[in-house]
Amino acid sequence: MSTAAAVRGTRSAAEDQNQPLLEVQGLHLEFPTYWGVTRALNGVDLALRRGEIAGLVGESGCGKSVTAMAVMRLLPEGHYRVPQGRILFRGEDLLARDEQGMQRIRGQHISMIFQEPMTSLNPTIRVGRQIAEVIQSHQDVTRSAATARAADLLREMRIPDAERVAGLYPHELSGGMRQRSMIAMALSCEPDLLIADEPTTALDVTVQAQVLALLKQKCVERRTAVLLITHDLGVVANVCRQVAVMYAGNVVETGPVDEVLASPRHPYTAALLETIPERFHRDERLRVIPGSVPSLLHPPPGCRFHPRCAAAAPRCARERPPVFWSTSVCAGGDRHGAACWLLEDRDGNCGWEECSP
Ligand SMILES: Nc1ncnc2c1ncn2[C@@H]1O[C@H](COP(=O)(O)OP(=O)(O)OP(=O)(O)O)[C@@H](O)[C@H]1O
Numbered sequence: 474m475s476t477a478a479a480v481r482g483t484r485s486a487a488e489d490q491n492q493p494l495l496e497v498q499g500l501h502l503e504f505p506t507y508w509g510v511t512r513a514l515n516g517v518d519l520a521l522r523r524g525e526i527a528g529l530v531g532e533s534g535c536g537k538s539v540t541a542m543a544v545m546r547l548l549p550e551g552h553y554r555v556p557q558g559r560i561l562f563r564g565e566d567l568l569a570r571d572e573q574g575m576q577r578i579r580g581q582h583i584s585m586i587f588q589e590p591m592t593s594l595n596p597t598i599r600v601g602r603q604i605a606e607v608i609q610s611h612q613d614v615t616r617s618a619a620t621a622r623a624a625d626l627l628r629e630m631r632i633p634d635a636e637r638v639a640g641l642y643p644h645e646l647s648g649g650m651r652q653r654s655m656i657a658m659a660l661s662c663e664p665d666l667l668i669a670d671e672p673t674t675a676l677d678v679t680v681q682a683q684v685l686a687l688l689k690q691k692c693v694e695r696r697t698a699v700l701l702i703t704h705d706l707g708v709v710a711n712v713c714r715q716v717a718v719m720y721a722g723n724v725v726e727t728g729p730v731d732e733v734l735a736s737p738r739h740p741y742t743a744a745l746l747e748t749i750p751e752r753f754h755r756d757e758r759l760r761v762i763p764g765s766v767p768s769l770l771h772p773p774p775g776c777r778f779h780p781r782c783a784a785a786a787p788r789c790a791r792e793r794p795p796v797f798w799s800t801s802v803c804a805g806g807d808r809h810g811a812a813c814w815l816l817e818d819r820d821g822n823c824g825w826e827e828c829s830p
Pocket residue numbers: 504506511513531532533534535536537538539540552704769
């Protein structure tokens with residue numbers, strides 16, 4: 474997405490130079506089910522460079538978590554298939570790795586924070602010990618050094634009285650503290666990439682803002698790339714520099730946050746923006762996008778958004794639109810792209826082209 478080159482540790486300069494850290498290319502993913510095949514991902518493209526914080530947004534059921542779980546290779550083995558596509562991490566296709574190889578990647582290079590921390594924190598082990606165990610599983614340190622590091626991480630996450638909290642069980646923590654502990658655990662091995670799936674949705678707005686600000690600060694300090702999954706464009710505006718908008722298994726719009734939010738080009742992004750509460754007046758009713766995300770068992774042909782799109786033309790119902798890219802390059806070298814026939818530039822003057830970015 475943007476230019477970011479930091480040579481850290483033993484990484485070669487060539488590896489870091491402008492190469493995306495994570496590149497999802499044309500990823501199709503299906504779940505064969507009793508009722509038929511759910512085509513959850515329909516050619517997803519994403520790119521994230523080292524140190525970048527990008528948002529992945531979209532309504533419920535659009536495929537955000539499936540994308541994240543595919544990158545982590547945490548989907549139930551044998552219950553899904555990938556007919557096409559690649560997931561390149563530092564240039565290597567993760568889909569070709571075996572489980573042992575993936576275990577080395579997870580935690581050490583890519584960490585994930587889940588929406589509900591109780592599903593990933595072990596309820597029977599004290600929080601500090603859990604973090605220390607993660608540290609010990611990836612680093613050659615003594616138990617006492619790992620314990621001290623765990624308390625340091627909790628302190629860094631601004632958990633008051635960190636030593637005492639380290640000795641508590643997850644159920645003894647507040648929701649905000651649990652999320653902070655999860656972030657501490659996810660960052661404990663200094664991953665290159667952190668995937669945060671709705672990390673603050675369960676928290677109240679004030680705590681959410683604090684936790685997100687802290688997450689951002691820690692990742693900026695460590696130059697950790699972050700893929701932040703959320704349904705909240707307000708969160709994206711506050712935290713991310715890049716955004717990818719997903720709809721029904723496709724990335725329909727991508728680009729720098731300021732650009733995409735100021736002038737959305739895909740009607741779906743525009744409709745999502747209309748639903749942000751800050752954008753309408755107090756006397757107005759809560760706005761929603763008419764209709765709903767289609768079943769991915771029987772997705773509509775052409776552009777999957779066309780049944781809900783006020784601007785849809787006959788072609789939208791027949792042919793899947795390619796991504797059209799803005800011919801002007803945004804600050805930082807990024808480009809704004811959207812998969813919508815409305816951007817087709819028949820006379821070559823409207824500033825959008827169908828080509829690789
Ligand atoms: N294990 C599975 N088997 C069958 N279908 C699945 C499976 N996991 C996910 N899906 C389907 O894939 C689609 C995308 O789901 P996903 O969880 O990625 O949505 P999401 O964008 O993360 O939504 P939310 O905002 O609600 O978390 C949905 O239609 C879902 O039903």
